[in-house]
Amino acid sequence: MNTSALFPFIDPSTDTLSLQDTKRLQIKLWQLVSYQSQRYTMGDSSSLRIETAEELFTSICFLLQLYQRETRTPWQKLLDSDFKELLKESHALVKARISQAKILYQDAQQSLPKVKNDFLEDTLNNIGLFFRKYDVQLFAHQIPCMIDYPLACPIPETLYGIEYILQYLQQLLIENHFLQRFSGSDLNGLLSVYIPDYESSLINLYEPIVINSLGRCLLTQGSQPLNISDREKLLLQQRLQYLSSAELQALSVVSVEALANTLFLAAKPLETEYLQHTFHAALPRLKAALHAQNLNGIFMSW
Amino acid sequence: MTFSLETIKLQQLAAIHELQECNQFTEKFGLTLSKEQIQRLVNERFDALKENGRIEFGEGVLKKLVYAFCSSPYLYQFDYEDTIAVLQEIFYYFKNESNDRLSDDELIAFMKETFDGKAQGSMEYLAETSLEELCRNARYGYKPDEGDLL
Numbered sequence: 001m002n003t004s005a006l007f008p009f010i011d012p013s014t015d016t017l018s019l020q021d022t023k024r025l026q027i028k029l030w031q032l033v034s035y036q037s038q039r040y041t042m043g044d045s046s047s048l049r050i051e052t053a054e055e056l057f058t059s060i061c062f063l064l065q066l067y068q069r070e071t072r073t074p075w076q077k078l079l080d081s082d083f084k085e086l087l088k089e090s091h092a093l094v095k096a097r098i099s100q101a102k103i104l105y106q107d108a109q110q111s112l113p114k115v116k117n118d119f120l121e122d123t124l125n126n127i128g129l130f131f132r133k134y135d136v137q138l139f140a141h142q143i144p145c146m147i148d149y150p151l152a153c154p155i156p157e158t159l160y161g162i163e164y165i166l167q168y169l170q171q172l173l174i175e176n177h178f179l180q181r182f183s184g185s186d187l188n189g190l191l192s193v194y195i196p197d198y199e200s201s202l203i204n205l206y207e208p209i210v211i212n213s214l215g216r217c218l219l220t221q222g223s224q225p226l227n228i229s230d231r232e233k234l235l236l237q238q239r240l241q242y243l244s245s246a247e248l249q250a251l252s253v254v255s256v257e258a259l260a261n262t263l264f265l266a267a268k269p270l271e272t273e274y275l276q277h278t279f280h281a282a283l284p285r286l287k288a289a290l291h292a293q294n295l296n297g298i299f300m301s302w
Numbered sequence: 303m304t305f306s307l308e309t310i311k312l313q314q315l316a317a318i319h320e321l322q323e324c325n326q327f328t329e330k331f332g333l334t335l336s337k338e339q340i341q342r343l344v345n346e347r348f349d350a351l352k353e354n355g356r357i358e359f360g361e362g363v364l365k366k367l368v369y370a371f372c373s374s375p376y377l378y379q380f381d382y383e384d385t386i387a388v389l390q391e392i393f394y395y396f397k398n399e400s401n402d403r404l405s406d407d408e409l410i411a412f413m414k415e416t417f418d419g420k421a422q423g424s425m426e427y428l429a430e431t432s433l434e435e436l437c438r439n440a441r442y443g444y445k446p447d448e449g450d451l452l
Contacts, residue, residue, distance in 0.1 A: 027312075034359035044405030046366075047351065047358040047397060 024079055032083045033057050040138055062141035062160050063090035094136050097162045104169035111176040114184030116199045123149035152207045152278040174274045175206035181263050186226045193300045210278050215299045217255045228299040241290045252279050317344045320365045328372040332379055339383040346387050354394040370414045376423025392429050399437035412436055
């Protein structure tokens, strides 16, 4: 029996269960799925579609895993607990996260960048629906809304339900706070060159702004205005073209720190780390562009 | 979702026990199931569930079917096991067809009334006309034709 297949959220490297424990876990889980199915059908039906039962099961796994992670209790010890009680305590943990997410959601709505993007607006509206549709009791792992707007750093697919939304909002806020440091005309100027109909395009607004502002930092000219002229691109080409990947990487770290200082983000390690991560992801493209001696697709001019 | 044989065995044992208890009640209608028949019905329950992509927890529906149909004038000892087996299969099929909008009790009550009424014991009529219509109505939210229950 493959424990990870049965209970996908258990990390087999840290918590291997014996065969006997696995059987006990199976019986306890079966009883819990049975209990949840009764709640789902409100006692009207003794059977369920397999897909529905699987969703109930995944929700249970999500909740128990959340509890286990939060309390750092080994699974062997949890096996002696009343699983229905564990489920209730997990619900309380989820509810605390929902409250946290609602605060972040309000912040995200109030900190929108000074440019418009339909997908960002739609996604925020949909997250509002999430709070109304989210079923903590039976389907806590689901995300009952459409999240279209792409973030510069994708959310790991291992996150489910409220955990996903929480992470998404945290990252969105980091992006919003960064974008708020720039004027609407600067953002509009850069994004119009990046994609002419950026308002209705499924693009991330943060990444191109980060790259241009880091470009300006590399030119040691502060982060604003965002525009990088053709002459400046030539300077960047000359400065960067002979650097190895490791040197480019080291320079990017220094530049991100300089940018964070310029934008008063240095005291916010998460935001600085996010910047670093975003720029790091763009380095292969920069390297290729330097090789092709054409930085037009990397740094925007208008 | 994968569970070991233990849980399935436990369910089978519970189902066998439930049907054995039913015999005490159905005896007065001249209907009983032998141990072999009970075992076959329980096996068929799992087959029917699997075929219809369903999973059952706790008390199965077999006991409810037996209790509901044992008073039917169209049920005889010689085809008791076969009839219950087909009813069980039909039941799970139409649970799906109704998008689970009918409760177990509602579906069984309708099956029983139609079986004893319009269908006059015909399983084909029950499955291919009345239940099809009932489930279509359940899916689209129409009220069932009251005539069906006569």
